[in-house]
Amino acid sequence: MIVIARFSFPHEAHIAKASLDSAGIESCIADEHTVNAQWLFSNAIGGVRLMVAEKDADEASQILNTDFSESLDNEINDEEGRDACPHCGSTDLSPYTKGKRPAFLVFILIGFPLFFYRHGYKCNQCGEFNEKL
Structure with a gap:
């Protein structure tokens, strides 16, 4: 297993893990409980680590670095629905x-x-x- 991403808070790591799980990539979160117990140590220990198998590292980093914001339609184009x-x-x-x-x-x-x-x-x-x- 190799570290694919580091996060300051465990909830951020869980969101990234869910993205990888939905793509069928197994991952695990390390140092989650340490940061939960003493959040001030997060930066000192390198944050919460998201780890994947070495063979899945390229695909996982591509998924985590993909911007899906264009998929969301924030504008309401139909004036009748407003x-x-x-x-x-x-x-x-x-x-x-x-x-x-x-x-x-x-x-x-x-x-x-x-x-x-x-x-x-x-x-x-x-x-x-x-x-x-």
Whole structure:
């Protein structure tokens, strides 16, 4: 077995291991428990090591270095499928939490929040807040 990648945190190594497992490449994680027990030693011991058989090293490094971000479609091209502001009809919306600042201030002053805050969307055109779209 040879080291194919090093990670600062065990969860990163597990994500990479899952990618290799899905491609049929056997791998193992070394020093995971040492870093979990004392995470400050991660850099000193070389991090969490992902190891594969020497015969699979080239294929494994190719899989780990492949950028799959182009596979994701982050844009919604169909305007009918997009949410729109009920006030002005704009589709320029952003996630927004209403009442977060007063709750934070009360939390700082007395130790726990008394105000309930609401999650929703804020229209970037008219400024209107909507809980559900």
